[in-house]
Amino acid sequence: MKFTPEKCSIPDERMKPFIDPEEIWNLINNTKSTPERVRELIAKSLSKQRLTMEETAVLLNTTDPDLVEEIKEGARELKRLVYGNRIVLFAPLYVGNKCINNCQYCGFRSTNKEQIRTTLSDQELIDEVEALEETGQKRLILVYGEHPHYSPEFIAHNVKLVYDVKKNHGEIRRVNINAAPLEIEGFKTVKAAGIGTYQIFQETYNPDAYKTYHLGGKKMDFEYRLTSLDRAQEGGIDDVGIGALIGLYDWRYEVLGLIRHTNHLEACYNVGPHTISFPRIKDASELNIDGKYMVNDEDFAKLVAILRLAVPYTGMILTARETPALRKEVLQFGISQIDGGTKLEIGAYAETENDDQNLHREQFAINDSRSLNEIMDELIATGFMPSFCTACYRLGRTGEHFMEFSVPGFIKRFCTPNAILTLSEYLVDYAPAETAEKGWQLIEKELQSLHSAEEKINVTEIRNRIEQIKAGKRDLYF
Ligand code: SAM
Numbered sequence: 001m002k003f004t005p006e007k008c009s010i011p012d013e014r015m016k017p018f019i020d021p022e023e024i025w026n027l028i029n030n031t032k033s034t035p036e037r038v039r040e041l042i043a044k045s046l047s048k049q050r051l052t053m054e055e056t057a058v059l060l061n062t063t064d065p066d067l068v069e070e071i072k073e074g075a076r077e078l079k080r081l082v083y084g085n086r087i088v089l090f091a092p093l094y095v096g097n098k099c100i101n102n103c104q105y106c107g108f109r110s111t112n113k114e115q116i117r118t119t120l121s122d123q124e125l126i127d128e129v130e131a132l133e134e135t136g137q138k139r140l141i142l143v144y145g146e147h148p149h150y151s152p153e154f155i156a157h158n159v160k161l162v163y164d165v166k167k168n169h170g171e172i173r174r175v176n177i178n179a180a181p182l183e184i185e186g187f188k189t190v191k192a193a194g195i196g197t198y199q200i201f202q203e204t205y206n207p208d209a210y211k212t213y214h215l216g217g218k219k220m221d222f223e224y225r226l227t228s229l230d231r232a233q234e235g236g237i238d239d240v241g242i243g244a245l246i247g248l249y250d251w252r253y254e255v256l257g258l259i260r261h262t263n264h265l266e267a268c269y270n271v272g273p274h275t276i277s278f279p280r281i282k283d284a285s286e287l288n289i290d291g292k293y294m295v296n297d298e299d300f301a302k303l304v305a306i307l308r309l310a311v312p313y314t315g316m317i318l319t320a321r322e323t324p325a326l327r328k329e330v331l332q333f334g335i336s337q338i339d340g341g342t343k344l345e346i347g348a349y350a351e352t353e354n355d356d357q358n359l360h361r362e363q364f365a366i367n368d369s370r371s372l373n374e375i376m377d378e379l380i381a382t383g384f385m386p387s388f389c390t391a392c393y394r395l396g397r398t399g400e401h402f403m404e405f406s407v408p409g410f411i412k413r414f415c416t417p418n419a420i421l422t423l424s425e426y427l428v429d430y431a432p433a434e435t436a437e438k439g440w441q442l443i444e445k446e447l448q449s450l451h452s453a454e455e456k457i458n459v460t461e462i463r464n465r466i467e468q469i470k471a472g473k474r475d476l477y478f
């Protein structure tokens with residue numbers, strides 16, 4: 001799919017900063033929202049076209065409750081039409097919380113003396129992975145503070161260790177990374193270890209606001225961070241994840257920052273971000289922000305719906321920072337990935353008892369501490385198809401994630417069957433009887449609807465593979 005590049009005030013050159021705050025504020029201040037325009041833009045998105053920054057600003061400036069509801073309905077419709085009902089599950093695995101930076105919102109910051117600094121040893125990492133595999137996880141994101149200890153070689157070593165851990169039928173099939181920006185050589189090193197996505201959040205796209213929150217360490221350099229995913233691309237990582245920490249600055253500005261970043265990656269590398277994240281600030285030990293830009297649930301839901309419509313092809317991640325109720329609501333606006341069974345305390349997955357010291361080993365407080373199976377139960381009950389699929393990445397279908405979006409029938413031919421197969425594995429290996437019963441019913445319903453789909457789907461072949469899974473085969477995918 002080709003995108004028409006949007007003319008921005010700063011030209012897009014590789015490894016060059018691309019954010020112009022004035023351009024963004026001009027769009028927010030001078031763009032009008034009318035019912036006609038809003039409806040036209042929803043229709044544009046539903047016809048699978050990206051929105052420009054100016055068009056996104058129209059949606060951001062929509063305040064009429066009925067029109068906002070139409071935007072949300074547009075996002076729901078896009079999800080139904082394009083993505084179907086599958087939701088990919090993953091777990092974050094915090095490896096180490098040493099940090100040289102002083103980010104005012106983060107419990108890991110260097111000046112937080114309450115924080116107990118820990119880094120998992122090889123054996124502790126293996127224990128964590130085994131514990132996660134025993135719950136059925138197949139996809140992890142390794143998370144690190146920023147510290148010389150967490151070198152590209154160290155991260156690559158961790159990644160290889162994780163892939164080697166096999167517990168019964170358990171294995172991790174995709175390891176993503178959320179860590180400090182690297183140089184191109186460093187990105188090449190972690191890429192060679194077989195990582196999936198490298199995620200780096202800009203936190204805020206406003207350079208002045210950025211300065212006020214980042215008071216020490218390498219992370220103070222706004223532009224170095226802004227161009228980090230360019231270096232990742234130059235280092236051969238074509239699955240990159242962008243994000244803004246919502247609550248540091250005006251959320252409408254951040255949405256346009258994310259769109260501008262997307263434009264930049266498309267213009268320079270012909271591929272947009274693999275995922276967009278929009279974590280909201282949560283309470284953290286020694287949190288030091290004034291709360292002026294905190295975003296309420298209503299605006300947050302609007303933000304998610306607008307992002308969905310603005311970049312219809314990109315994966316959107318919603319984490320356990322949010323409550324179960326809010327997650328349930330915004331899942332419908334086109335979220336594609338959520339975490340389940342999340343624990344942020346370092347070493348907590350392998351721990352059996354609650355440890356008081358945990359309070360001092362986590363980065364921030366989460367709002368959804370349900371187990372993976374509880375989350376699976378809710379997804380199944382609400383008609384979502386939980387998926388642990390890792391097929392595209394393992395078949396080399398990377399950097400072109402929007403294939404699933406732009407290639408007719410891709411979702412029905414690949415994503416849904418792979419969701420069914422990975423859910424089948426889960427039901428056989430990990431699910432309690434009640435979850436299994438409901439899960440098989442959902443799979444049967446899905447197979448029936450694939451059978452009657454216009455595209456030619458080989459339902460017999462899917463059924464055949466399910467039988468193979470029941471007989472003990474694993475890791476079957478299309
Ligand atoms: N140290 C690396 C970095 O800063 O890029 C790794 C990331 S940090 C462990 C993961 C992300 O958590 C940060 O990029 C930030 O967006 C988010 N985060 C930090 N403090 C938070 C808080 N109090 N509430 C919610 N999210 C937070």
Ligand code: SF4
Pocket residue numbers: 099100101102103106107108109110144145146219
């Ligand atoms: Fe360190 Fe990252 Fe936390 Fe900043 S957000 S203090 S860099 S762990």
